[in-house]
Amino acid sequence: MPDTRGSIHGQWSSRFVFILAAVGSAVGLGNIWKFPYITGENGGGAFVLVYLVCIALIGVPIMMAEILIGRRGRQSPINTMRVLVADEQANPAWRWLGWLGVVTGFLILSYYSVIAGWALAYVFRAGAGLFTGADADSVSTLFGALLGSPESMLAWHTIFMVMTMVVVARGVRGGLEKAVTLLMPALFVLLVLLVFYAMYQGAFARGVEFLFNADFSKVFQHCESLESGGPASCRFTGEPLLIALGHAFFTLSLGMGAIMVYGSYMPGNASIARATLIIVAADTVAALLAGLAIFPIVFANGLEPAAGPGLIFQTLPIAFGSMPGGRLFGTLFFVLLTFAAWTSAISLIEPAVAWLVENRGIARVPAAIAVGVLAWVLGIGSVLSFNLWSGESFQLFGKTWFDLMDYLTANILLPLGGLFIALFAGWVMSRAASRGELRMGDRRGYRTWRFLVRYVSPWLVVIVFLNAIGLI
Ligand code: PHE
Ligand code: NA
Numbered sequence: 001m002p003d004t005r006g007s008i009h010g011q012w013s014s015r016f017v018f019i020l021a022a023v024g025s026a027v028g029l030g031n032i033w034k035f036p037y038i039t040g041e042n043g044g045g046a047f048v049l050v051y052l053v054c055i056a057l058i059g060v061p062i063m064m065a066e067i068l069i070g071r072r073g074r075q076s077p078i079n080t081m082r083v084l085v086a087d088e089q090a091n092p093a094w095r096w097l098g099w100l101g102v103v104t105g106f107l108i109l110s111y112y113s114v115i116a117g118w119a120l121a122y123v124f125r126a127g128a129g130l131f132t133g134a135d136a137d138s139v140s141t142l143f144g145a146l147l148g149s150p151e152s153m154l155a156w157h158t159i160f161m162v163m164t165m166v167v168v169a170r171g172v173r174g175g176l177e178k179a180v181t182l183l184m185p186a187l188f189v190l191l192v193l194l195v196f197y198a199m200y201q202g203a204f205a206r207g208v209e210f211l212f213n214a215d216f217s218k219v220f221q222h223c224e225s226l227e228s229g230g231p232a233s234c235r236f237t238g239e240p241l242l243i244a245l246g247h248a249f250f251t252l253s254l255g256m257g258a259i260m261v262y263g264s265y266m267p268g269n270a271s272i273a274r275a276t277l278i279i280v281a282a283d284t285v286a287a288l289l290a291g292l293a294i295f296p297i298v299f300a301n302g303l304e305p306a307a308g309p310g311l312i313f314q315t316l317p318i319a320f321g322s323m324p325g326g327r328l329f330g331t332l333f334f335v336l337l338t339f340a341a342w343t344s345a346i347s348l349i350e351p352a353v354a355w356l357v358e359n360r361g362i363a364r365v366p367a368a369i370a371v372g373v374l375a376w377v378l379g380i381g382s383v384l385s386f387n388l389w390s391g392e393s394f395q396l397f398g399k400t401w402f403d404l405m406d407y408l409t410a411n412i413l414l415p416l417g418g419l420f421i422a423l424f425a426g427w428v429m430s431r432a433a434s435r436g437e438l439r440m441g442d443r444r445g446y447r448t449w450r451f452l453v454r455y456v457s458p459w460l461v462v463i464v465f466l467n468a469i470g471l472i
Helices: 015-026 029-041 045-073 077-087 092-127 136-147 150-170 176-201 204-212 239-251 258-264 272-300 311-322 326-359 364-385 401-428 431-438 444-468
Strands: 221-225 232-236
Touching: 015 176, 015 258, 015 272, 015 326, 029 045, 029 092, 029 221, 029 239, 029 272, 029 311, 029 326, 045 077, 045 204, 045 239, 045 258, 045 272, 045 401, 045 431, 045 444, 077 092, 077 258, 077 326, 092 136, 092 150, 092 258, 092 311, 092 326, 092 364, 092 401, 136 150, 136 311, 150 326, 150 364, 176 204, 176 272, 176 311, 176 326, 204 272, 221 239, 239 401, 239 444, 258 326, 272 311, 272 431, 311 326, 326 364, 364 401, 401 444, 431 444
Parallel strands: none
Antiparallel strands: 221 232
16 A cells, blocks of 8 residues: 555655655765775775675665665654554564664764865865965865864854754755756766866876775775874774775665655655666766775875875865866865755754654754754764864774764664664565565566565675674
8 A cells, every 4th residue: 555645744746856865865975075085994996896795785775675665654764664563563673773763863964064064164265266286285284274173163063054954944845856956967077077187187097996906905904094194004804894884874875764764755656676776876976986086186196095084175175276277166066065965964864853743743943953953062072073082082992983973873873774674674574565665566676676685685784793893
């Protein structure tokens, strides 16, 4: 009975809008900020390959699972789980899955907004012409000045969080559809432009080799540069596998209910498999373009690939500073990056807000403000992680607050949520239910999906977890 339930939050006007919104959620800082820097820290090609395998064998089937669960339940993830548990007469403990997602999204938003604040700050630096003629040193000084000022980081974090609350308060459809249609393609065009720049001005061959030549001796090697601009120190660990797995979830917005809640607004007759392939392709292309733009600049300027979270802010300004029209393109680029982060941030709090509206009878506006303010407060810890709290005495488990939030959410909570989503869709939901919702008949496509979601994805996640905690 897939079409009998509607969502009280409204429905996307078409299949196309669902895809736009999901691409808006997926493509964000994860692609342009995070993918390049973790690739740099984890040795390049082999890491990229592991990441792509995770996307194909875990990301695709779990995204289909998450959309199908959402569309069947037609409510916030918490209530969707409640409805489906009743439908399938499953163990009520499954309802925790919805809660896990809401908490994870909220934790991610707290630091996501801080990094989005950097992008916002860079709009004005680019606009003021501060990159003109920049070299590696001046760009690194400029970035250091931002990190060194908790006040300005806090101000940008605040502005970004307010922007997010405003959109969420107005509901999923207000104006966003049109903006995504226009601005997402523009971001892709600018990325392609940067790749062209890298082709002519950067060490392109070395960049390509770094990204795509899988040197498997580096699969267990994790490097970090301790001081900004300094050389990286490397250690041997299973962590790169966990980071690649976690990033597959993070970049596709999987494992916390963002895609589930968007799926709940999806029209009943749209193909979930086709939508998934489009979303995954767009996300992967965006990440690879970002890598192709950044690493040639890194190598051409003798920069450190393992420079960490500041990588794009210390490389792309060099490109904008020396290309014709760089001031305009640089400004535009950071505007579009901020926009991409914005559409992702919205999806991070939508599950929590949808739940407050459904269950607590709170109106959208106060619900959005409440969740946003809480995430903002938690984000202050991430702001301080780059300055006042960066010292060892403030670290927990050898990590700053920001590192801890990032590690906990991307590497643990999202894969855990994804694991349970796969188990629920593959083992708890009946064949009839998942097949009916996927509209795939009982052909090879459906059987492959079911096989992956029952046997392959869950086991891969478990194996990587066990490896990360040193058990295998
Ligand atoms: N996928 C987003 C990105 O790559 C981040 C995100 C994660 C958004 C989880 C929603 C849920 O930037
Ligand atoms: Na992404």
